Structures are given as structure tokens and as C-alpha cells.
Amino acid sequence: MSTPNPQQRGVQFDELLSFEISKEGRSSASLPVTTSSKKIPSQLKRTQPARLPQLSELEAIRHFTRLSQWNFSIDTNFYPLGSCTMKYNPRINEEVARYTGFSHVHPLQPVSTIQGCLQLMFELEKYLAEIAGLDAVTLQPAAGAHGELTGVLVMRAFLKAQGNPRKKILVPDSAHGTNPATCSMAEYDVVQLRTGPDGRVPASAVAKAMSDDVAGLMMTNPNTLGLFEKEIKEICDIVHSKGGLVYGDGANMNALLGQARPGDLGIDMIHYNLHKTFTTPHGGGGPGSGPLAVKKHLEKFLPIPRVIQKSDGTYDLEYNRADSIGRVRAFQGNFAMMVRAYTYIREMGPEGLKKATELAVLNANYIKAQLKDYYHLPFGEGTMHEVIFSDKKFKETHVTTLDIAKRLMDYGFHSPTIYFPLVVFGALMMEPTETESKEELDRYCAAMIEIAKEATTNPDLVKKAPHNTRMRRLDEAKAARELKLRYQF
Amino acid sequence: MNLPDDLKYTKEHAWVTTNGKTVTIGISDFAQDQLGEIVFVELPEEGEEFSEGDAFGVVESVKSVSDVYAPVAGKVVELNDPVVDSPEIINDDCYGDGWLIKLEVSDASQLDELMSAKEYAQFLKEESE
Numbered sequence: 265m266s267t268p269n270p271q272q273r274g275v276q277f278d279e280l281l282s283f284e285i286s287k288e289g290r291s292s293a294s295l296p297v298t299t300s301s302k303k304i305p306s307q308l309k310r311t312q313p314a315r316l317p318q319l320s321e322l323e324a325i326r327h328f329t330r331l332s333q334w335n336f337s338i339d340t341n342f343y344p345l346g347s348c349t350m351k352y353n354p355r356i357n358e359e360v361a362r363y364t365g366f367s368h369v370h371p372l373q374p375v376s377t378i379q380g381c382l383q384l385m386f387e388l389e390k391y392l393a394e395i396a397g398l399d400a401v402t403l404q405p406a407a408g409a410h411g412e413l414t415g416v417l418v419m420r421a422f423l424k425a426q427g428n429p430r431k432k433i434l435v436p437d438s439a440h441g442t443n444p445a446t447c448s449m450a451e452y453d454v455v456q457l458r459t460g461p462d463g464r465v466p467a468s469a470v471a472k473a474m475s476d477d478v479a480g481l482m483m484t485n486p487n488t489l490g491l492f493e494k495e496i497k498e499i500c501d502i503v504h505s506k507g508g509l510v511y512g513d514g515a516n517m518n519a520l521l522g523q524a525r526p527g528d529l530g531i532d533m534i535h536y537n538l539h540k541t542f543t544t545p546h547g548g549g550g551p552g553s554g555p556l557a558v559k560k561h562l563e564k565f566l567p568i569p570r571v572i573q574k575s576d577g578t579y580d581l582e583y584n585r586a587d588s589i590g591r592v593r594a595f596q597g598n599f600a601m602m603v604r605a606y607t608y609i610r611e612m613g614p615e616g617l618k619k620a621t622e623l624a625v626l627n628a629n630y631i632k633a634q635l636k637d638y639y640h641l642p643f644g645e646g647t648m649h650e651v652i653f654s655d656k657k658f659k660e661t662h663v664t665t666l667d668i669a670k671r672l673m674d675y676g677f678h679s680p681t682i683y684f685p686l687v688v689f690g691a692l693m694m695e696p697t698e699t700e701s702k703e704e705l706d707r708y709c710a711a712m713i714e715i716a717k718e719a720t721t722n723p724d725l726v727k728k729a730p731h732n733t734r735m736r737r738l739d740e741a742k743a744a745r746e747l748k749l750r751y752q753f
Numbered sequence: 754m755n756l757p758d759d760l761k762y763t764k765e766h767a768w769v770t771t772n773g774k775t776v777t778i779g780i781s782d783f784a785q786d787q788l789g790e791i792v793f794v795e796l797p798e799e800g801e802e803f804s805e806g807d808a809f810g811v812v813e814s815v816k817s818v819s820d821v822y823a824p825v826a827g828k829v830v831e832l833n834d835p836v837v838d839s840p841e842i843i844n845d846d847c848y849g850d851g852w853l854i855k856l857e858v859s860d861a862s863q864l865d866e867l868m869s870a871k872e873y874a875q876f877l878k879e880e881s882e
Contacts, residue, residue, distance in 0.1 A: 656881075666789070682816075683816045683817065741814075745793075745840070
């Protein structure tokens with residue numbers, strides 16, 4: 265047990281590892297005696313039992329339940345992690361995802377017995393296409409970066425069909441790290457574009473970098489500084505005029521729903537993160553889902569199978585597409601996430617989604633207005649769904665972004681995203697989303713203001729934070745330098 | 754910020770010092786400070802050749818992973834093995850024991866392109882505006 269901390273509220277104990285609780289002979293389950301072990305070739309048989317922890321059912325339940333109580337999640341506290349859209353996951357999503365018609369099906373069932381599932385996928389594709397202002401959608405990618413890879417493979421297939429897949433892709437320096445990684449995975453070289461002084465990519469930089477050797481551009485709009493790329497139309501025209509394609513990173517779609525459509529801005533394809541924008545569980549609660557929406561002329565390259573509606577109104581899976589890049593995922597992708605996103609879209613309706621975006625932008629601007637006198641704000645104008653501050657004001661006392669993030673835990677909040685985007689030194693990237701109340705935002709801003717004051721008047725308090733949490737500050741460098749990845753028997 | 758006057762610097766935050774045909778290369782105080790505690794270093798093999806601007810190694814901290822770029826073209830003639838086992842040396846002494854590699858320079862004129870301490874300080878100031 266750890267030493268009791270007088271500032272700690274409630275009862276929370278250190279937890280031994282399951283191996284340490286283990287007692288020889290205890291078990292949570294009685295398995296039937298096997299009669300088929302003779303059929304297993306002798307060289308494949310274990311010579312000694314697997315070294316598994318031995319716990320009674322009650323011990324196992326208590327162990328994992330107690331561990332689960334250490335979780336910090338959107339269901340317990342505010343989670344302003346920038347670029348992640350940590351919005352509330354409505355419980356109606358969970359209820360619908362558990363309908364037996366959705367949860368008790370198998371992907372290898374005959375399509376005649378899963379018409380409802382296929383209809384849901386078909387309609388979700390339509391909704392996502394409509395929201396993006398694009399023409400066709402695949403739901404197969406399992407997460408955002410997977411959607412990116414699918415998109416860039418479609419880009420490659422399209423250009424290859426025209427005779428030359430080309431060699432390079434342009435990526436702004438404010439991009440998510442997944443963008444250059446995606447290019448590498450798809451065997452393209454990355455050409456970095458520099459953010460201009462207003463935090464946006466200048467069309468002139470794109471014009472200068474664009475050539476017949478460039479397959480296209482990957483662009484996030486609004487970008488990771490939470491700013492709308494004002495020259496997007498011109499930028500898309502430049503890329504198109506040289507025969508390239510524009511890939512939209514849809515991570516920040518929560519700022520655009522019902523307000524602007526990427527397809528109308530000239531973007532050729534974009535992925536969604538259903539686990540961000542469309543309220544499916546995030547992080548450890550996943551899995552994710554990263555559908556890709558494309559313009560009509562790219563549809564034939566999308567992964568197979570495609571969900572189609574036949575002339576008699578029934579639905580089917582179509583595999584016969586000669587130009588498809590093939591499968592990117594087993595079966596149809598993370599179907600249960602599609603059910604949740606579909607439910608959310610139907611619950612909200614067009615007006616609801618539009619309103620959600622407006623509130624998300626309002627909330628970020630509310631935080632900006634409250635904190636701008638206390639934290640350095642590198643880009644002041646045009647904030648959308650997220651706002652980026654830095655630790656620049658605390659140079660004298662050497663309080664850093666990491667210290668501020670740790671201190672915030674003492675006040676009961678998850679840290680914002682830190683040290684990203686890379687174009688801002690010591691970045692603190694906050695994205696409140698639309699689902700937080702004004703009172704919660706006020707509590708958060710009050711904590712941030714208090715920390716800003718502490719950073720000047722009592723810097724040691726911030727540098728040694730957290731003080732009120734179960735664990736004090738961890739030695740992250742030691743943890744990374746001396747990796748212990750398995751239990752030492 | 755410690756920026757010794759007798760070194761040359763690059764926009765990618767490497768420092769260079771010349772000794773005949775050989776240059777010693779490391780990362781600047783600014784770079785190690787921005788990275789924070791360095792936990793992993795990857796260096797090239799001896800004899801490997803790099804063009805100017807090529808990534809020759811990787812430094813990873815608790816915050817991020819960064820490539821280290823060759824300030825000039827050349828062939829690797831010596832590696833600072835101790836920093837691979839104890840990356841914290843770079844944080845403690847980036848201009849001394851924390852050097853990374855020595856290159857035999859193939860085109861000495863490229864050295865003229867590098868920044869002085871004063872120019873690098875000005876560059877950092879502009880970058881952080």
C-alpha cells in the first residue's frame with residue numbers, strides 16, 4: 265500500500281500485479297477434461313503448464329475492477345486533448361449497437377440474412393458523402409491513419425492508371441505525424457511546406473513546390489493550429505492544374521459539419537475519424553473507424569467489397585471491381601462503430617450536426633478569450649474548434665508545457681495535447697468540443713489561470729506536480745531507457 | 754542558451770567543428786533543450802556516406818523523435834558509441850561528450866554555407882517569433 269496522502273479524496277489503493285496475487289491451485293473456471301489431446305502431435309504439446317496467474321473469480325473481478333477505477337476518461341472528467349475531439353459518447357449509441365440484429369451477426373452470413381446491416385452501411389456511406397460534399401465512401405479503414413493510407417493508395421492507383429504514379433507528396437509542417445508516415449508507407453517522398461506567418465499554408469508555397477513529379481497534397485482544414493486554410497480553393501486549383509490530387513485529413517471535421525464541405529472547397533478525398541467527429545468510443549475504448557470519402561472519378565479504385573443497392577431495392581456486396589486497390593481490412597471494417605456513428609447522425613440530424621460544430625467552435629473561442637491574457641497565444645485570429653497556447657510566458661521561471669500539463673492533473677483535468685503541432689514551441693493544444701458545459705469550461709479555465717499564476721509565484725509547485733494524484737511525477741526518461749516489457753518470474 | 758562561438762550551426766540544429774578534413778557533428782543546446790530528456794539514439798555505420806541534408810541518425814526523447822541531418826556531405830569515420838548506451842550524455846554535454854559522429858568531408862566549400870553562432874542565434878529568434 266502506498267503512504268496515505270492527506271489530499272487524496274476517496275479510497276484508492278495500490279494494486280499488486282495479478283502474478284503477485286496468484287496462489288497455486290486457484291482458478292476462476294473449471295474446464296472440461298479434454299478427450300482430444302491425443303490428436304495433438306507430441307512436438308506441439310507443452311512440456312510444462314503455461315505460467316498464468318492463478319486467481320479465484322472474485323479475486324480476478326476485484327483486481328480488474330479496481331484497475332478500471334484508475335481510468336481517466338471522458339465519462340469521469342473533462343478531456344481537452346487537442347486534435348482528438350474527445351467528445352461525449354452518447355449512451356443511445358451503445359444501446360443501438362447492442363441490438364441483436366447488429367451484434368449477433370457474422371460477416372460470412374449470406375447477404376440475404378444481413379440486409380439491415382448492409383442498409384445501415386449503404387445509408388451511412390451516403391450520409392458521410394453528403395457531409396463531405398463528395399460522391400462515394402468506403403467504410404473499411406479501421407482508423408484515421410488507415411483511412412489516409414487507403415486514400416493515398418487510391419491516389420497512386422488513379423495516377424498510375426493515367427500512366428505515372430509520380431514520386432512525391434506535399435505535406436505542411438503543421439500536419440499530423442500520420443501524414444508523412446502515410447506517404448512513406450505508400451512509397452512516396454515527402455516535401456514539407458512551411459506554415460506562413462499567419463499560421464496557414466500560403467498558396468504561393470504550394471505553387472512553388474508543385475510539379476509534374478508531385479502526386480498531390482495532404483492538407484488538414486482547419487489545420488492543427490485550429491485555423492481555416494483560407495487559400496484552400498486556390499491551393500486545390502494549383503495542385504489540379506499540374507494533374508495532382510488533394511487529400512484532406514478529416515481529423516478536424518468537427519469544425520466543419522454542415523458549415524462547409526471539403527468537396528466544395530476542391531478537396532478530392534478525405535477520411536473521417538468516426539471516433540472523433542461521430543462519437544464512437546476513442547482511445548482504449550475503441551476500436552476506431554476511418555471511412556474514406558472520394559470524388560466520383562476515384563470511386564472505382566475504392567476497396568472491395570462495395571455495398572450496393574440492387575434494382576429490386578435489396579442490398580448486396582460487390583467484389584468484381586477490376587480497378588479496386590483491393591481489401592484494406594478483413595470483412596467490412598469495424599461494423600459496430602458504423603452503427604454508433606449512424607445512430608449519432610440520425611439522432612442529431614442536419615441541424616443538430618451544424619449546431620454541434622457551432623458550439624465546438626464557440627467553446628474553443630471561449631477558452632481562448634479566458635486564457636489569452638495568461639498564456640502566450642501564437643496565432644490570435646480565426647480560431648475554430650481548437651486553440652493553441654504555449655509556455656513562452658514562463659521562460660524566466662523555467663516552467664514548461666510538461667509541468668503545466670502535470671499540474672493540471674492536480675485540478676482534476678486531463679492535459680491538453682502538448683508539444684504538438686511542432687510549429688509552435690511548447691504548444692498546449694486545447695479542444696473542448698461541443699459537449700462541455702459553460703460551468704465545466706469555467707472550472708477548467710480557472711485552473712489554467714491559477715497554474716499560470718503559480719508558474720510565476722511558486723514555480724516549484726508546478727515543476728514538481730502532480731501532488732494530488734495516486735502516483736506522483738513519473739520518470740518518463742527512465743521508463744523509456746530501461747524498458748521492462750514482461751513480468752520477471 | 755549556450756551557443757559556443759567557435760562552432761558552426763545548421764537550420765536543423767546541428768553543430769559542426771572542423772579539424773583538417775574531418776568534422777565533428779552534434780546537436781545544439783537548443784535542440785537538446787527542445788527535445789527534453791533523450792532516451793534513444795541511432796547512429797549510422799562507420800564508412801557510410803551521406804549527402805548534405807541526408808538524415809544520418811535519429812534522436813528520440815520522451816517528447817518526440819527527430820532525424821539528425823548531415824550539415825555537409827561526407828563519409829562517417831568515427832562514431833560516439835557511448836551516447837548510444839547513455840543518451841543522457843547529449844542532454845548533459847551536447848557540445849562535448851555528447852557529440853554524435855565524425856565525417857570526412859567530401860566538399861569543403863559546403864562548410865562556408867553554415868551559420869556562425871551569431872547567425873544561428875538570430876535564426877532561433879526568428880523561428881520562435
